Amino acid sequence: MKKRPQQERSQQMVSTLIEATAKCISKYGLDAVTTPKIAEMAGVSVGSLYQYYDDKQALIEALIEQNTHHVIKEFQEFVIQIEAENLDEIVRKSIQYGFNLLGQSDRLFLEIAKNWHRLPVQKMVNIWQGYFLDFGRLFFAKHYQSHAIQNLHIKFYIIVNSTLFTMMQFMSSNNPLISQDEVVNELTDMIVSYLQQNRS
Amino acid sequence: MKKRPQQERSQQMVSTLIEATAKCISKYGLDAVTTPKIAEMAGVSVGSLYQYYDDKQALIEALIEQNTHHVIKEFQEFVIQIEAENLDEIVRKSIQYGFNLLGQSDRLFLEIAKNWHRLPVQKMVNIWQGYFLDFGRLFFAKHYQSHAIQNLHIKFYIIVNSTLFTMMQFMSSNNPLISQDEVVNELTDMIVSYLQQNRS
Amino acid sequence: MKKRPQQERSQQMVSTLIEATAKCISKYGLDAVTTPKIAEMAGVSVGSLYQYYDDKQALIEALIEQNTHHVIKEFQEFVIQIEAENLDEIVRKSIQYGFNLLGQSDRLFLEIAKNWHRLPVQKMVNIWQGYFLDFGRLFFAKHYQSHAIQNLHIKFYIIVNSTLFTMMQFMSSNNPLISQDEVVNELTDMIVSYLQQNRS
Amino acid sequence: MKKRPQQERSQQMVSTLIEATAKCISKYGLDAVTTPKIAEMAGVSVGSLYQYYDDKQALIEALIEQNTHHVIKEFQEFVIQIEAENLDEIVRKSIQYGFNLLGQSDRLFLEIAKNWHRLPVQKMVNIWQGYFLDFGRLFFAKHYQSHAIQNLHIKFYIIVNSTLFTMMQFMSSNNPLISQDEVVNELTDMIVSYLQQNRS
DNA sequence: GATGAATGAGCTTTCATTCAT
DNA sequence: AATGAATGAAAGCTCATTCAT
Numbered sequence: 001m002k003k004r005p006q007q008e009r010s011q012q013m014v015s016t017l018i019e020a021t022a023k024c025i026s027k028y029g030l031d032a033v034t035t036p037k038i039a040e041m042a043g044v045s046v047g048s049l050y051q052y053y054d055d056k057q058a059l060i061e062a063l064i065e066q067n068t069h070h071v072i073k074e075f076q077e078f079v080i081q082i083e084a085e086n087l088d089e090i091v092r093k094s095i096q097y098g099f100n101l102l103g104q105s106d107r108l109f110l111e112i113a114k115n116w117h118r119l120p121v122q123k124m125v126n127i128w129q130g131y132f133l134d135f136g137r138l139f140f141a142k143h144y145q146s147h148a149i150q151n152l153h154i155k156f157y158i159i160v161n162s163t164l165f166t167m168m169q170f171m172s173s174n175n176p177l178i179s180q181d182e183v184v185n186e187l188t189d190m191i192v193s194y195l196q197q198n199r200s
Numbered sequence: 201m202k203k204r205p206q207q208e209r210s211q212q213m214v215s216t217l218i219e220a221t222a223k224c225i226s227k228y229g230l231d232a233v234t235t236p237k238i239a240e241m242a243g244v245s246v247g248s249l250y251q252y253y254d255d256k257q258a259l260i261e262a263l264i265e266q267n268t269h270h271v272i273k274e275f276q277e278f279v280i281q282i283e284a285e286n287l288d289e290i291v292r293k294s295i296q297y298g299f300n301l302l303g304q305s306d307r308l309f310l311e312i313a314k315n316w317h318r319l320p321v322q323k324m325v326n327i328w329q330g331y332f333l334d335f336g337r338l339f340f341a342k343h344y345q346s347h348a349i350q351n352l353h354i355k356f357y358i359i360v361n362s363t364l365f366t367m368m369q370f371m372s373s374n375n376p377l378i379s380q381d382e383v384v385n386e387l388t389d390m391i392v393s394y395l396q397q398n399r400s
Numbered sequence: 401m402k403k404r405p406q407q408e409r410s411q412q413m414v415s416t417l418i419e420a421t422a423k424c425i426s427k428y429g430l431d432a433v434t435t436p437k438i439a440e441m442a443g444v445s446v447g448s449l450y451q452y453y454d455d456k457q458a459l460i461e462a463l464i465e466q467n468t469h470h471v472i473k474e475f476q477e478f479v480i481q482i483e484a485e486n487l488d489e490i491v492r493k494s495i496q497y498g499f500n501l502l503g504q505s506d507r508l509f510l511e512i513a514k515n516w517h518r519l520p521v522q523k524m525v526n527i528w529q530g531y532f533l534d535f536g537r538l539f540f541a542k543h544y545q546s547h548a549i550q551n552l553h554i555k556f557y558i559i560v561n562s563t564l565f566t567m568m569q570f571m572s573s574n575n576p577l578i579s580q581d582e583v584v585n586e587l588t589d590m591i592v593s594y595l596q597q598n599r600s
Numbered sequence: 601m602k603k604r605p606q607q608e609r610s611q612q613m614v615s616t617l618i619e620a621t622a623k624c625i626s627k628y629g630l631d632a633v634t635t636p637k638i639a640e641m642a643g644v645s646v647g648s649l650y651q652y653y654d655d656k657q658a659l660i661e662a663l664i665e666q667n668t669h670h671v672i673k674e675f676q677e678f679v680i681q682i683e684a685e686n687l688d689e690i691v692r693k694s695i696q697y698g699f700n701l702l703g704q705s706d707r708l709f710l711e712i713a714k715n716w717h718r719l720p721v722q723k724m725v726n727i728w729q730g731y732f733l734d735f736g737r738l739f740f741a742k743h744y745q746s747h748a749i750q751n752l753h754i755k756f757y758i759i760v761n762s763t764l765f766t767m768m769q770f771m772s773s774n775n776p777l778i779s780q781d782e783v784v785n786e787l788t789d790m791i792v793s794y795l796q797q798n799r800s
Numbered sequence: 801g802a803t804g805a806a807t808g809a810g811c812t813t814t815c816a817t818t819c820a821t
Numbered sequence: 822a823a824t825g826a827a828t829g830a831a832a833g834c835t836c837a838t839t840c841a842t
Contacts, residue, residue, distance in 0.1 A: 010804090010805070013806090034832065034833080035832080035833060035834075036833090044806075044807085045807045046808075046833085046834075046835095047805095047806065047808065047834090047835080049834095050835075051805070051806075055833075055834080056832095114316075117369075117372055122373060151386065153378075154378050154382050154383070154386050155386060157378060157383075158390060159390075161362075161365055161369050161370075162361075162362030162366050162390070165364075165365030165366070165369075166357075166361040166362050166365070169325075170361075172317060173322055175357070178353075178354050182351065182354050183357075183358065186354050187358060189397060190362070190390060193393040193394050193397040194389060194390040196393075197389060234815060234816080235815075235816060235817080236815075236816090236825095239825090245824045246817080246818095246824085246825065247817095247818085247819085247822090247823060247824050248822080248824075250818080251822070255817080256816065410825095410826070413826080413827090431718070434811065434812080435811080436812090444828085445827065445828045445829055446829070447813095447826095447827065448827055450812090450814075451825095451827075455812075455813075456812070456813095514716070514717035514718075515717075516769075517714045517715075517769075518631075551782065551786065553777070554778055554783070554786050557775075557783075558786050558787060558790060559790075561762075561765055561766040561769045561770075562761075562762030562763070562765065562766050564765075565761060565762065565764075565765030565766070566758055566761040566762050569725075569765075570761075572717060573722055575757075577753070578753075578757060582751065583754070583757075583758065586751065586758050587758060589794065589797060590758060590759075590794040593794050593796075594793050594794060596793075597793040610801095634835085634836060636804095636836075639804090644802080644803090645803045645804055646804065646837090646839095647803050647804065647838095647839085647840085648802055650838070650839080651801070651802075655837075655838080656837065656838095802842100803840105803841100804839105804840100804841105804842100805839105805840100805842100806839085806840090806841100807836100807839080807840105808835105808836100808838105809835105810835090810836105811835080812832105812834090813831105813832085814830105814832080814833105815828100815829100815830105816828100816829105816830105817827105817828085817829105818825105818826105818827085818828075819824105819826100820824100820827100821826100
C-alpha cells in the first residue's frame with residue numbers, strides 16, 4: 001500500500017476501493033476491469049485510487065489478500081463445527097462449502113479462480129494447503145495412528161488443485177449432463193479413496 | 201470462420217496464419233499477441249488476416265481447435281502402442297505423455313492451459329472426455345467385466361479436469377518442493393484408486 | 401524510426417508529422433507540446449504518429465536532426481558566398497545570419513535553443529563545431545600561415561557556445577537597453593579579438 | 601509572494617519551504633519536482649505550501665531570488681579578497697570560483713543553469729550584470745584611466761551570458777576532449793582580450 | 801492557520817479493425 | 822484478393838491545486 005492513511009476517512013476510502021474492485025470484477029470480469037470503472041463504482045476520482053495503491057495490480061492484489069484471509073477464516077470456523085469423525089463426510093461437506101462460496105458472491109470468486117495464474121493466488125493456495133496440511137495431520141494422527149501417510153504435502157497439493165479447478169470448471173461451464181451433487185459425490189470419492197489407499 | 205476457403209491458395213493462407221499464431225503465442229505469451237505481430241510472423245498483411253477470420257478471437261479458436269485434433273490424434277496413437285494391461289501403467293504413461301507435451305512445444309500448450317477459461321477449450325475438453333470415455337469403457341469391459349462402472353462419464357470429467365489443471369499448475373509455478381515424478385506418481389495413485397474403488 | 405514506410409504516402413506522413421511538430425513547438429512552446437496537439441495539427445490521428453515514431457521524444461529528435469542538417473547546409477552555402485577575406489566581416493555576417501535564423505521560423509529555433517539540454521542538440525552542436533573547425537583551419541592556414549593557432553577545437557567550443565547562448569538569451573528577453581546591432585558588434589569584437597590575440 | 605509573513609513562525613515556514621525546494625531540485629532535478637515532494641521534504645502539508653506561495657512557480661522563483669542574493673554576496677566577498685591588480689588573474693579566479701559553485705551544492709546550480717529560460721533568471725542575470733558593471737567601472741577607472749571603455753554595459757552583458765552558458769554547457773555534458781582547466785584558460789583569454797582590445 | 805484527502809483534466813501510448821488503393 | 826496506412830476509443834497513470842475538517 002502506497003500510503004498509510006492518517007485520517008479515518010482514508011480507512012473508509014480503502015474499504016470503498018476494494019469493495020468497488022470486487023464489484024467491478026463481478027460485473028465486468030477481471031479482463032474488463034479498468035481503473036476508471038473502479039473509481040466510478042467507488043464514487044471517487046481516479047486520482048484517489050492512485051493515492052492509496054501504486055497501480056491497478058496492487059489494488060487487485062489487496063482485494064485477493066483480504067478475501068483470502070476472510071474466506072479461510074470462515075472456512076476454519078466452518079470445519080471446526082463439522083461434527084464428523086468420518087473422512088468422507090468432512091471432505092464432502094468441505095466441497096459443498098466450496099461450491100456455496102463460488103456460487104454466492106456474484107462471479108467474484110469464480111473470476112478469481114479462473115484467472116488463477118495471473119493473480120497472486122499462489123500465496124492464497126499456499127495458505128490453504130498449509131491449513132489443510134495441519135488439519136490433515138491432526139485428522140490422520142487421530143484416526144489412523146497406525147500408519148503415517150507418506151507425502152502428505154504432495155497429496156494435498158494434488159487434492160487442492162484438482163478439487164478447486166474441477167469445481168471452478170464446473171461452475172463456469174454449466175454442464176447440463178452433470179449435476180453439482182454428482183460432482184460433489186465423485187470428488188469426495190476420489191479424494192477419500194486416494195487418501196485411504198493402502199490403508200487396511 | 202468467415203470464409204470456407206476452397207482454393208489451395210486460401211488453404212495455404214489459413215495454415216500459415218494458424219502457424220504464425222502458434223508461434224506468436226509461444227514467443228510473446230497469449231496476452232501480448234497482437235494481430236499485426238501475427239500477420240508479420242505469417243509474412244502477410246493484417247488485411248489478409250481479416251479476410252479469413254472475423255477477428256483475433258476466431259483465429260485463436262481455430263488454432264486451438266486444430267491443435268486439439270492434432271494432439272488427440274497423437275495421443276491416441278500413443279495410447280494404442282502402450283503395451284500394458286495394467287491400469288496403473290496406462291495412467292502413469294499417459295500423464296507422463298501429457299507432461300512431455302506441456303514441456304515441449306515452447307510455451308504454446310502451457311499458454312493455452314493457463315488461459316483456459318478465456319479460450320474455447322470446452323470443446324476441446326469435451327473431445328478429450330469423449331475419447332477417454334470410449335477408451336475407458338473398452339478397458340473396463342475387457343478387464344473388469346463383472347462390474348460396470350457407474351457414472352463413468354462423470355468420473356472422466358473429474359479425472360480429466362483434475363489432472364490437466366494440476367499438471368498445468370505444476371508446470372507454471374516451478375514448485376521447488378515437489379518433483380515432477382512425484383506429481384506423476386501421486387496423480388496416478390489418485391486416479392487408479394478412484395477408479396478401482398469398490399472393486400474387489 | 402519505427403517503420404520504414406513502404407508506400408509513398410508514408411513519406412508524406414513523415415513530413416507532415418515533422419512539420420506539425422515544428423508548428424506546435426512554435427505555437428505552444430516545447431513544454432506544452434503534446435501528442436494530441438501534434439496529431440491534430442498534422443490533421444491525422446494519434447495512432448498514425450505512433451506508427452512512424454516510437455514515442456514523442458523520437459519525433460522531436462527527428463525534427464531536430466532534420467533541421468540541423470537543413471540549417472547547416474544553408475549556412476555553408478551562405479558562408480561560401482561571403483566575399484570577405486577579413487575575419488571581422490566573416491564573423492559579423494555569420495552572427496547576423498544566425499540572428500536572422502532565430503528571428504524567422506516563428507519561435508522554433510528559439511525554443512530549440514532554449515531547451516538545449518533536454519534535446520539531442522549535442523549532436524547538432526558537434527556538427528556545428530566540426531564544421532566551424534574545418535572552416536577555421538582553412539581560414540587561418542590561408543591568412544595567418546605563419547602562426548598555427550593553438551587549441552583551435554577548444555576555442556571553437558567556447559565561441560560556439562558563447563555566441564549561441566548570448567544570441568538566444570538576447571532573443572528571448574527583449575532587452576530594451578541593448579540593440580541587436582550592438583550585440584552583433586560586440587560579439588564580433590569579442591570573437592575576433594580572441595582569435596587574433598597573440599598575433600602580430 | 602502571496603503573503604508577507606510577519607510572524608516568526610511564518611518566516612520559519614518560508615525558509616523551510618525554500619530549503620526543501622532546493623533539496624528537491626538537487627535530489628530529483630527540476631523536471632521531477634512536485635509540490636507533494638517539496639511539502640514532504642519540508643515536513644509540512646501541501647496546504648501550507650499554498651498558504652505561502654500562490655503556486656509552484658512562485659516558490660521556485662523565491663528560491664532563485666534568495667539564492668542569487670546569497671551567491672552574489674559570497675562572490676563579492678570573494679572578489680574583494682582577490683589580491684590581484686591584474687585583469688587576467690581576476691577573471692581567471694572568478695571563473696574558477698564559478699566552476700566551484702556549479703560543481704558543489706549537489707546539482708542545484710546546475711539544474712538552475714540548465715533550466716535557465718524557464719526560470720526567472722533574468723532578474724538574477726541583471727543583478728549580476730549590475731554588479732559586474734560597478735566593479736568593472738571601478739577597475740577600469742583605476743587601471744586604465746586614460747581610456748573610458750565604450751559600451752561597458754553591453755560588454756558585460758555579453759561576457760556574463762557567454763561565460764555562464766559555456767560553463768554550464770561544459771558541466772552538463774562531460775566532454776572528454778576538453779578539460780576544465782582548458783575551459784578556464786580559454787574563457788579567460790577570450791574575456792581579457794575582448795576587454796583589452798584597442799588598448800595600448 | 802494547518803492539514804492532507806480528494807480531485808480530474810489531461811498526458812502518453814496501444815492495438816483491433818477498417819478501407820482506399 | 823491482398824495490402825498496410827490510418828484510425829480512435831480507451832487504457833493506465835500524474836500532479837498542481839482545492840477545501841472540508
